[in-house]
Amino acid sequence: xxxxxxxxxxxxxxxxxxxxxxxxxxxxxxxxxxxxxxxxxxxxxxxxxxxxxxxxxxxxxxx
Numbered sequence: 077x078x079x080x081x082x083x084x085x086x087x088x089x090x091x092x093x094x095x096x097x098x099x100x101x102x103x104x105x106x107x108x109x110x111x112x113x114x115x116x117x118x119x120x121x122x123x124x125x126x127x128x129x130x131x132x133x134x135x136x137x138x139x
Contacts, residue, residue, distance in 0.1 A: 077085075079101040086098045 083098065083101050089095075090097050
């Protein structure tokens with residue numbers, strides 16, 4: 077089931093239960109992406125110096 081079909085089903089259920097219809101899919105995508113971008117600007121990802129590898133294999137030479 078894709079997003080449009082799920083939205084149609086949710087809209088039908090809401091109408092049967094006399095509830096407000098849900099927002100269409102993708103309606104808030106732009107604001108969510110904007111918020112994520114602003115968060116990324118103020119809290120940049122930290123760079124890990126020692127990436128963990130598979131168990132039992134050391135990523136440091138000589139260890």
